[in-house]
Amino acid sequence: MTARSRPPLRVGVFGLLGAGNLGNDGSLEAVLGYLRTAHPRAVVDALCGGPETVTARYRIPATRLHWYRGEYRTANRAGAVLGKGLGKLVDAVRTAAWVRRHDVVIVPGMGVLEATLPLRPWGFPYALFLLCASGRLLGTRVALVGVGAAPIRDRATRALVRRSARLAAYRSYRDELSREAMRGMGVDVSRDEVHPDLAFALPTPPAPDSPGGQVCVGVMDFHGGNDDRARAGEIHRRYLDGTTRFVRALAEDGRPVRLLTGDGADAAVVAAIIEAVGSPLVTASPAASLAELMAETAAADAVVATRYHNLVCALKTGTPTLALSYAAKSDALMARMGLDAYCHPAREVDAERLIEQFRELEKHAAELRQILAERNLAAARHLDHQFTALTAAVLPEEPS
Template identity: 60%
Template sequence: MTRIGFFGILGSGNLGNDGSLDAVLSHVRERYPDAELGFLAMGPEQLTARYGAPATHLQWYEPHAGDATGLRAAGLKVLGKLLDPFRTLAWVRNYDVVIVPGMGVLEATLPLRPWALPYSLFWLGATARLTGTRVALVSAGADVVRKRATRWVITRAARLAHYRSYRDEHSRQAMARMGVDVSADAVFPDLAFGLADPEPRSSTGAVGVGVMAFHGGNDDRAHADEINRAYLSTVKRFVRLLADEGRPIRLFTGDVADDDVPAEIIAAVPGADITAEPLTSLQDLMRRMAEVDVVVATRYHNVLCALKTAKPTISLGYARKNDVLMSAMGLGEFCQSAREPDFDRLVAQFRELEDRREELTAVLKERNRVMSERLERQFAIMSESVVEGSRT
């Protein structure tokens, strides 16, 4: 029996990460129905409840921290970092293959410390080498990391993997610029392109707005509040404009960290036709997006889901990955930065998007077909070279 583990920030409220897991897990269960599955993740209880497979906390500190603060919390964190390599070894040795499904595990476009996920990923690779377990980084997101310590840990972790593929050429080149040999690494679409499409809906006139608790990235910590205010101010102005024109507005989020943002926007535009229903998965998000005509979004997987449902989209993005995705889908001209949003340009982009909606929808449908075919090729290669190769 093949034993397959899954690793990452999974089950903890990030829809994009969990959607990537859903996509690859669907393939694994179809191809290996008798496989023994397990998880090393941030939300093990949620994963066990959802998939019926055993799961272990990624970091010792999380379930043991309680309400600890100050020196006690610091001491527990240090203890956890000392214990985690041994815990990882004990978990890894139970599996033939460990899959890291997509996610931006090789980037630091949002605030990230080297002793957080990069540290865990490094020990996954190191212990897998000791036990003979194969690690596959599948359609991973990457970007050049400027912080020296974080970059060192991420590149070492990547080198320890037995298989690496990236969700775009930008990610592959970023790893090359950081000194990783990528000559054997392939580029395939983001795993979320492997999810089932929702039922199409007729036009409703509604506009989808994907919002985020955005405070900049690793290099923006000193200006985080200023960045957040500028971003939210622009989003609120845009929503107010839509409301003044009588448009129904549907707010979307992508992580539990964003949960307070819709309420703040709704409060800023009283009397508007705005809804913000809870979302539990990327499939749920895509079903809601199928009900709108166009989308403006910030989180990467909000943008991706809008494109996958063939909705003309504007990316008010926080990282290069958004721009790369939009260009790959034929909408590269409809991007701008969430760090320095330009309201007038956003309105102009929105007007053009609506004027060209029929044309852009056709482009997106064709690009989605190509993405789906390429992702099937990725799954075949992963199965042949990683999962089945682990048996030899």
């Protein structure tokens, strides 16, 4: 068989994609861009959280990740408990059947090896384990590309994540903290590389016109992490109160404020802030993709944001950015981009201190824009290397 007559590579993409999280979808978009450039003959489909959205937006076939449609709803009744339990068994068969149809499955970015937000072991960690175990059993290479990881205290979740990582054929991480977290969980990371978040590979859109002095404030339906369940309500109230007070102070100074989100769950926080501030200067962005979020941040004088990929969007467009940091990954990202002095804890938002930090950020805006321009060039070079390494490891080059 000649090289040209070989069947095309069959590539699957896997994860909570198309389910409302713009960061996850941005990582998918970056990997699809790479595949369409470097492997144009590859046949690509997805096993994901929102198959209809993925098919409509990215023009690839997609299958629902879970057989039981209520997987991520709390099971309060016997029927729901039974449905979830049966779904775990059905998903084992469904996942294996899907995996065996592929040469390679890519998990594009996302925090798939962490529990920095509330997470149950038999949700996504179990789904990832099924994927990686099926890949190992059936000879399909599974690649965890540019993923996030963090130390996990829950024993069941940690065991599933550790086993999944060990079963994968290829791993790379979006920051050094992620690699160290997996080392701490007993995974051999000696061959695993660290690269910038995949979203840095997306094109930077031109900035639209916007009111002078506009500030983008990225908000989040934040209740703490997996270990904060006992005080989730208190954390949320403190976060919302501090962020609202900060937005109110900007509006009282005559600054237009654009509220950004990164997940459908954040809409309630946006509504609460707009109602509490009661100013026409405060508006909500309708952005439904990372490209649209980047357009918003590119048009702003400055950005203050919580969600990780809101930060990525702002930093990639070279806009001076202050992080309301809810996890070590946010601090690591800000440090990598040279803005580690501009972090504020999301669990304890102090509006007065936040305003002081914001004024300091704006005072040094010109210098920070130059630093970000240099760091973005470096990020682009690193991601070129990431995709070259991925091709060499699991995706041999095909004839055009």
